[in-house]
Amino acid sequence: MWIVRIVMIAIFLALVEVAVRTEILNPFFVPEPSSVLAGMASSVTDGDFLGMVAITLGAVLLAFAIAGIAGVLLGFVLWRIRPLGDAYEPLVAALFSSPIVLLYPIFLVIFGRNSAAIIALAALFAVLPTILFTKQALSAVNRTLLNVGRSLSMSSWNLFRHIMLPAAAPTIFTGLRIALTYVLIVVVAMEYILQIGGLGRLVAESALLFRATDLYVSVGLIVVISAAFIWLINQLERLAQR
Amino acid sequence: MATTTDAPAGRAVSGEDNLFTIEDLSVTYPSTDGASRGVTALEHINLNVGKGEFVSVVGPSGCGKSTLLSTVSGLLTGFDGRITVRGDTITGPHPNVGVVFQEESTFPWRNVLKNVEFGLEMRGLGKEERRKRALDMLSLVGLEDFVRSYPHHLSGGMKQRVAIARTLVMEPSILLLDEPFGALDEQTRIILGEELLRIQRALDQTVLLITHNIQEAILLSNRVVVLSARPGRMKAVVNIDLPAERDSTLLATDEFAVLVGKVWSVLREESLKAFAQEQKQDQTNHEETAHA
Ligand SMILES: Nc1ncnc2c1ncn2[C@@H]1O[C@H](COP(=O)(O)OP(=O)(O)O)[C@@H](O)[C@H]1O
Ligand SMILES: [Mg+2]
Numbered sequence: 001m002w003i004v005r006i007v008m009i010a011i012f013l014a015l016v017e018v019a020v021r022t023e024i025l026n027p028f029f030v031p032e033p034s035s036v037l038a039g040m041a042s043s044v045t046d047g048d049f050l051g052m053v054a055i056t057l058g059a060v061l062l063a064f065a066i067a068g069i070a071g072v073l074l075g076f077v078l079w080r081i082r083p084l085g086d087a088y089e090p091l092v093a094a095l096f097s098s099p100i101v102l103l104y105p106i107f108l109v110i111f112g113r114n115s116a117a118i119i120a121l122a123a124l125f126a127v128l129p130t131i132l133f134t135k136q137a138l139s140a141v142n143r144t145l146l147n148v149g150r151s152l153s154m155s156s157w158n159l160f161r162h163i164m165l166p167a168a169a170p171t172i173f174t175g176l177r178i179a180l181t182y183v184l185i186v187v188v189a190m191e192y193i194l195q196i197g198g199l200g201r202l203v204a205e206s207a208l209l210f211r212a213t214d215l216y217v218s219v220g221l222i223v224v225i226s227a228a229f230i231w232l233i234n235q236l237e238r239l240a241q242r
Numbered sequence: 243m244a245t246t247t248d249a250p251a252g253r254a255v256s257g258e259d260n261l262f263t264i265e266d267l268s269v270t271y272p273s274t275d276g277a278s279r280g281v282t283a284l285e286h287i288n289l290n291v292g293k294g295e296f297v298s299v300v301g302p303s304g305c306g307k308s309t310l311l312s313t314v315s316g317l318l319t320g321f322d323g324r325i326t327v328r329g330d331t332i333t334g335p336h337p338n339v340g341v342v343f344q345e346e347s348t349f350p351w352r353n354v355l356k357n358v359e360f361g362l363e364m365r366g367l368g369k370e371e372r373r374k375r376a377l378d379m380l381s382l383v384g385l386e387d388f389v390r391s392y393p394h395h396l397s398g399g400m401k402q403r404v405a406i407a408r409t410l411v412m413e414p415s416i417l418l419l420d421e422p423f424g425a426l427d428e429q430t431r432i433i434l435g436e437e438l439l440r441i442q443r444a445l446d447q448t449v450l451l452i453t454h455n456i457q458e459a460i461l462l463s464n465r466v467v468v469l470s471a472r473p474g475r476m477k478a479v480v481n482i483d484l485p486a487e488r489d490s491t492l493l494a495t496d497e498f499a500v501l502v503g504k505v506w507s508v509l510r511e512e513s514l515k516a517f518a519q520e521q522k523q524d525q526t527n528h529e530e531t532a533h534a
Binding site: 145167 | 315316317334335336337339340341343345346347349350351360361364365408412
């Protein structure tokens with residue numbers, strides 16, 4: 001499976017490479033994939049680059065951790081305490097579908113023009129789907145599966161750990177994957193717009209200065225970060241279903 | 243109790259070998275809107291089941307069969323009357339009681355083997371031991387080739403066999419089964435029924451089986467309880483005086499046909515009532531919708 005994926009991507013990149021070298025694609029807009037890959041590889045040893053990667057990675061990690069932990073806990077509370085769930089679930093759902101990113105000027109005023117503002121905005125945006133999906137996942141657990149556990153006289157903790165959690169995991173982790181997407185979008189977009197921080201700023205700068213290779217290197221690194229997080233989330237999901 | 247056939251009095255069931263007893267059990271589900279009185283599912287059920295006995299319950303759909311099973315298994319606690327298991331009054335699930343549910347109940351995140359190991363794992367049994375017992379049970383229900391499969395790759399009947407194996411592997415002294423063969427085809431149903439009977443004899447288990455299949459009830463049981471249309475009352479108890487050593491060849495005998503006739507005559511009447519109830523319900527629903 002892995003081999004097939006890698007080969008498919010390699011074929012695509014090779015086609016682009018040929019297209020750029022034969023100038024079917026304008027090298028001014030599309031750099032050669034080989035030089036982008038070389039750039040990504042050398043960025044690992046380039047202090048400036050690494051610094052930017054670290055800033056973006058740190059912001060994504062922090063915002064996602066806050067949103068993930070707070071979201072799952074709040075979702076659990078909304079499920080556990082019925083009146084709270086009835087009262088707040090519609091509100092969370094309404095906020096979820098509204099463009100909270102546009103609140104960014106307020107966050108700048110509160111936190112200043114720095115990474116903290118970006119992390120707070122990303123976390124707020126991403127916590128909503130996490131709450132919503134966690135609450136719905138727990139409410140939707142099949143009663144019969146719980147009755148299997150209850151008929152075995154299982155303790156409340158074991159019921160939760162071995163039936164509730166694994167049964168709810170697919171939906172909770174769908175929420176977490178959406179949360180990750182939000183965090184990445186908000187962090188990179190804010191870095192881009194505000195011209196502060198890491199890879200998002202680099203994308204903006206490279207675009208402004210027509211440095212196509214740097215631009216694609218930055219985008220490539222963002223994709224790598226995203227893939228790494230998805231891998232992490234998948235591992236956590238497996239753990240929950242054990 | 244309107245006993246149209248043999249009363250259970252013929253059975254000498256003294257307190258000692260009663261493995262479980264149901265005394266004057268009535269169950270009313272509270273209404274959700276608080277306006278009406280709620281649904282009375284069962285009324286005045288009395289049943290004594292002795293050790294090693296196999297009792298089946300038949301009745302029209304919606305008469306409270308699953309409710310009966312929920313109360314005996316300790317999962318439903320809001321009822322009037324008393325249920326005892328080995329002399330203990332039931333207030334919650336009992337460790338000697340195993341349940342197979344009517345609805346699909348396999349764990350989708352566990353493969354077949356790990357599903358069957360579940361209860362043993364929760365009781366803290368070692369890996370080797372529980373694996374061995376689960377594999378033995380899986381070959382008994384004919385799933386030895388699907389040990390590593392996940393439930394979503396299995397048919398409804400196979401999933402139900404996994405659920406049965408998961409309960410049987412715990413070797414409960416009392417086994418409660420709610421239409422366990424409902425999703426199976428006729429042949430598999432008969433063969434698994436015979437298998438269940440064999441296991442029950444071997445482990446000297448006490449079984450309460452809920453079914454909508456009269457043949458199955460008669461073939462497997464010592465007694466068949468017929469419930470009335472909702473609210474479920476004991477309409478009749480039919481003693482099955484077939485030889486203890488039996489198999490599905492009995493299906494073709496005259497004796498068997500007589501028993502089927504006996505059960506069916508009661509059940510038919512109640513099913514017609516249940517059917518009329520349902521139509522009336524539909525009609526009121528219809529009128530309510532029309533008014534709204
Ligand atoms: N949790 C519940 N709340 C309210 N009514 C219920 C509930 N469960 C079952 N009932 C009602 O009780 C009656 C008996 O249900 P059930 O025991 O499932 O019947 P059966 O298994 O014989 O088909 C039905 O009318 C059903 O609608
Ligand atoms: Mg039922």
